[in-house]
Amino acid sequence: MPIYEYELCDGTCAICGGKFTLRRPLSAPALTKCPLCKKPVRRVFSSFNTPQLTKPLSLSDAKKAGFTVLKRLGKGEYERQ
Numbered sequence: 538m539p540i541y542e543y544e545l546c547d548g549t550c551a552i553c554g555g556k557f558t559l560r561r562p563l564s565a566p567a568l569t570k571c572p573l574c575k576k577p578v579r580r581v582f583s584s585f586n587t588p589q590l591t592k593p594l595s596l597s598d599a600k601k602a603g604f605t606v607l608k609r610l611g612k613g614e615y616e617r618q
């Protein structure tokens with residue numbers, strides 16, 4: 538389950554500290570209120586938790602970076618010469 542980071546839209550809260558992280562399933566609806574104090578919150582897109590969001594990578598980007606998509610060196614079974 539991914540960990541999401543939230544902060545209060547306004548003010549602060551003694552319960553959650555105004556900023557908190559929450560482990561939620563991908564299928565869960567977007568969190569709009571602090572589950573503790575019920576104040577409105579917004580999602581924080583931090584590079585700490587989701588570095589891939591700061592620099593979106595496509596398959597072509599991966600190839601340009603030197604990744605071999607079809608040959609998996611870890612298993613060795615695809616590396617045949």
Ligand SMILES: [Zn+2]
Nearest residue numbers: 550553571574
């Ligand atoms: Zn709170």
